[in-house]
Amino acid sequence: MTVTPAAPPQSVTVRVPAKVNVQLAVGGRRPDGFHDLANVFFAVALGDEVTATPADTLRITVSGPDADQVPLDGSNLAARAARLLAHRHGRTPDVHLHIAKDIPVAGGMAGGSADAAAALVACDALWGTATPLDVLLDLAAELGSDVPFALLGGAALGRGRGEILEPLPVGADVHWVFAVADGGLSTPAVFRECDRLRDEAGTGSDTDAVPDPQPDPALLDALAAGDTAALAAALTNDLQAAALSLRPALADTLRAGADGGALGSLVSGSGPTCAFLAKDAESAAAVADALAASGTCRAVRVTHGPVPGAHITAVVR
Ligand code: C5P
DSSP states (O other): OOOOOOOOOSEEEEEEEEEEEEEEEEEEEOTTSOEEEEEEEEEEEEEEEEEEEEOSSOEEEEESTTGGGSOOSTTOHHHHHHHHHHHHTTSOOOEEEEEEOOSOTTSSSOHHHHHHHHHHHHHHHHHTOOOOHHHHHHHHHHHOTTHHHHHHBSEEEEETTTTEEEEOOOOSOEEEEEEEOSSOOOHHHHHHHHHHHHHHTTSOSBTTTSOOOOOOHHHHHHHHHTOHHHHHHHOEETTHHHHHHHOTTHHHHHHHHHHTTOSEEEEOTTSSSEEEEESSHHHHHHHHHHHHHHTOSSEEEEEEEOOBOSEEEEEEO
């Protein structure tokens, strides 16, 4: 029997989730400028889609409400991902990547990192390069601290600068509401503000002065047990004070969600998106209504998690 090899794909589409950090413990500033973290990532059903098709040269297009805020030049993280994977396999990055953008831009939900992870998976399938997962994870870590988690999805503890991952069990589907702010916050600026606040408080901001960040056992137990109330009580983000210092109005958003009945609330990553944990779908809808009525945010999104990392949803041959 002769087996005809499958024709190379004409396009590959990958779906990739946004993340919220249910714990973000930030250590001191390292000599390389990064901060060691104990970072509990949680992937939510709000996501982007990246479609890769053959092209003469590397090209990026973006659609969606925030499309005009996404850089289309070589600094785009998805473009860098395509170049890195191509280089690894000694080929040219001759691909058109279309990003259907739904994750808030510069929102603290790792949208750019998600697109990079999706680009790695989409290009790998389009080019037939069959890159093993451990190599994809290494390439992802080269691209950014949050990119490996976007490949993995689910929930995971991130150590180092966030790129060293240990998958975590989650015992229940969790309902989330996100309040999207007007305009983004720069992640490096928020880390710098965290250091400045520590210096101002007299505690110091480098690795000698700040205790090593550790995961909270109560939070990991709550996640594993699917105990939403205990998870809500354990939510923490060491970058929250810095995000609030740069954007004081976020305190009004956090209050509006709490008043609307959220079990717990925090700034997502480096912000400015605020995340609210709800008891169930009905309560999530009520929190969303309260946030929308408060006028303290640009948009409100209701979602849930955990969900899988970057995965192929369509291949056209
Ligand atoms: O790794 P990534 O490129 O996403 O990081 C963006 C910026 O965020 C870094 O340049 C650094 O300023 C800051 N950062 C940090 N410590 C981390 C992760 C990010 O200081 N663990």
